[in-house]
Amino acid sequence: MRRVAIIGVGQSHFGELWDLSFRDIFLSAGVEALEDSGLEGKEIEAMFVGNMSSGRYLAQEHIAALIADYAGLAELNVPATRVEGADASGGLALRQAFMAVASGMHDIVIAAGVEKVTDVGSDAAMDILSSSADREWEWFVGANLPSLYAMMARMHMEKFGTGSEDLAGISIKNHRNATLNPKAQFRREISMDVALNSPFVAEPLRLFDCSPISDGAAAVILADETTAKEYTDKLVYLAACSQASDYLSLQNRTDPITMSAVVQASKIAYRQANVSPDEIDIAEIHDSFTIAELIAYEDLGFVEKGKGKEMVREGRTEISGELPVNTSGGLKACGHAIGATGIRQAVEIALQLRGDAGKRQVEAEKGLALNIGGTGATAVVSIFEVA
Amino acid sequence: MTLNAGIVSYGTHIPKYRISSDEIARIWGENAEIIKNGLGVYQKAVPDVDEDTATIAVEAAREAINRGNIHPQDIGAVYVGSESHPYVVKPTSTIVGEAISAGNDFYSADLEFACKAGTAGLQICLSMILSGMIDYGLAIGADTSQGAPGDALEYSASAGGAAYILGKRDLIAEIEDTYSFATDTPDFWRREGQPYPKHGGRFTGLPAYFRHVISAAKGLMDKSGLNPSDFDYAVFHQPNGKFPVRAAKTLGFNMERIKHGLVVPHIGNTYSGSSLIGLAAILDIAKPSERILMVSFGSGAGSDAFSITVEDGIESFRRNPSVWDKIRKGVSIDYGIYVKMRKKIRVK
Amino acid sequence: MLPRFWRKIKYRYDLVGSYCENCGRSFYPPRNVCPNCRRKSNIREIRFGDCGKVISYSVVHDSENTRMRKPYIVAMIKLDDGPVITSQLVCSPDEVQTGMRVRKVFRKYGEEGESGIIYYGTKFVPADSE
DSSP states (O other), X not given: OOOEEEEEEEEOOOBOOTTOOHHHHHHHHHHHHHHHHTOOSTTOOEEEEEOSOHHHHTSOXXXXXXXXXXXXXXXXXXXXXXXXXXXXXXXXXXXXXXHHHHTTSOSEEEEEEEEOOTTSOHHHHHHHHGGGSOTTTTGGGTOOHHHXXXXXXXXXXXXXXXXXXXXXXXXXXXXHHHTTOTTOSOOSOOOHHHHHTSOEEETTEEGGGBOOOOBEEEEEEEEEHHHHHHHOSSOEEEEEEXXXXXXXXXXXOSSTTSOHHHHHHHHHHHHHHTOOGGGOOEEEEOOSBHHHHHHHHHHTTSXXXXXXXXXXXTTXXXXXXXXXXXXXXXXXXXXXXGGGHHHHHHHHHHHXXXXXXXXXXXXXXXXXXXXXXXXXXXXXXXXXXXX | OOOSOEEEEEEEEOOSEEEEHHHHHHHHTOOHHHHHHHHOOOEXXXXXXXXXXXXXXXXXXXXXXXXXXXXXXXXXXXXXXXXXXXXXXXXXXXXXXXXXXXXXXXXXXEEOBTBTHHHHHHHHHHXXXXXXXXXXXXXXXXXXXXXXXXXXXXXXBXXXXXXXXXXXXXXXXXXXXXXXXXXXXXXXXXXTXXXXXEEOGGGGIIIIIIHHHHHHHHHHHHHHTOOXXXXXXXXXXXXXXXXXXXXXXXXXXXXXXXXXXXXXXXXXXXXXXXXXXXXXXXXXXXXXXXXXXXXXXXXXXXXXXXXXXXXXXXXXXXOOSOHHHHHHTOEEOOHHHHHHHTTOSOOO | OHHHHHHTHHHHHSOEEEEETTTOOEESSOOSSOTTTGGGXXXXXXXXXXXXXXXXXXXXXXXXXXXXSOSEEEEEEEETTSOEEEEEEOSOGGGOOTTOEEEEEEEEEEESTTTXXXXXXXXXXXXXXX
């Protein structure tokens, strides 16, 4: 396998982008990534796009070709492929691009993610996102995505003594980080009081435990090590990008508060990158709900099972802590543009490792990103390093 | 004479919500005391938003199956009588058959004869058993009846149902005989496509309810050579608290013999479920060899009368929770919640 | 949705799932392949008992799913003789707690507007009610 490096990153604003269409959004991310890399465009050999549900959000399928077309690559006949794994679609696109370059099939590949959600109403948007759970046996009985994560949260609270304040702490941290990210959706701090008094969405989860559903796009350009060195001297390597699956519905899992897919994907990634969890300096973790970030602390091996709350209480994942998590603001505050999120996480880690993260810059040499689909039936773990 | 067939098991379902006559009278500016005295109805059962005639029928049927320890696939016929079938076209009986895991080989149809469609189902099942077509038959009377807001019916039109499994073996009560009386009498009706029924006011009394109930009761007794004194209990269709009491008096039954089956003051008129729930309340306390008279009434109009004798099997039959336990378990709601639950307002 | 709902009506209306004769595990919803035995699966249909206990639940206040019953309660229920099922609880939010015993009931889940089909299915109530 060849070493794979990131030579360019780009990201649109995340949020309610009323004046931007699907095409406008992905172009803003793609153009930024091209400019960042110094490529002209024609060097791109293949494109992988993560997108969950353009069919239901926009009634538009065949979007990989559409994107290649509007990115100006139609006459170059660049192969473009859409991949889907609910809100892990971006992670899957990154992994496809990673494999294409690592295998020697292609030298320069773009991995992108995009979702345009605000062309439908918010009820419809949540309905579509909830189709990442089992439509026939979960959603049908009223178990939408927030309620499934809520049931995980209750189990975690009752078994391990995790408190609402611990979950709120994650939300507060991510909001605070987002104030430092000019592309984040919610750039304002929230207090514990505000978080704990926000209305219940699905008990015990409140409004501030839930990420928004956002418009947005992100793109990264990958190249093999030799090619990469022609374009940049600030190389960020993608040392591992692994993926695992689990039972689609929560009810079938032996332990609903351990995401086996996360455990498995991270084990493979650590082995592939030859690092251990305690060597990770920074992480972007899929906090579609606060409880997801807390469970991920455990399942990624940062802390033992049941002790995720201690990471919060001790401030270890604060931007000033030993393992800053979601310096971007995370899904909660940077925004959750479903299919774009996995790529957006890669953009953040790359910026941080390059030293280009502006006001939210931390000291880091090894970074990790965890992208989750639905309630954990798909997980992608990526490990990034500078040397 | 005796038919050698009868009741193997029974079950009931009464939705848990109640609205009082006081509350309804408060909304419409009427005198609650006059209503309660005049109708003899103090509160009525209200179905939850996720209940309808099919769900009520299934719950009653499941209770009957569990108590009788009947294998659902042994049930050869499913008849559901109601005037509030969830679909005008598409049967309730197949929903019940599927929900009780009855398999696919059973005779079935939905019946409608105002409030006597449930007892018509009993007669159909009975005759199929006697003819040897089936071993067990499931007859259900269930309704979520409609009363237009502001109409007198609103005080009584309620929801509930009862299911009876009939057969020839292991009887808890034998159906000795049955008799029906019918005429074309438009005392109460609902036209196709109309949400609420209309009625002839006081016309529903003498020429309708009383004529049919009394004729059917007398016809049964004449046919079988029985007198009112031969019956330990009597239960009549209960559109309100007054009619069945007056019918009983006319026929020569005192309050003692009807009071245990008189459920309407506390749950309202459950229409197709009415006389069948009353019968279930009596079976809950009946002893072997006691005899029960049941007379239903369906507007339009007709009455089915049954002479039922309790068998020894009743003593080992599980009868808890009783109908009266369920009646007492009600939870009161106000008119606003009632209007929402009964979908009397348009929602976005 | 019509054929899709109809196709699995048996498993929605009653607690019918799958059982693997080879390893003895049971499943809800039904599945054709046992994740324990895979090619050696020997799946047959099984009807589970009526009762179980709540292992987790959520009182749902804000949902795209239903308007008429708000809040409603979603729960994961471990059936006494079977697997875990996700369903709704019909009771007051004050009554629910983890470990509570529940019993199946037949209820409506929704309908396709005023003229479309009605979706029925299994919900649960506290076991001591009725």
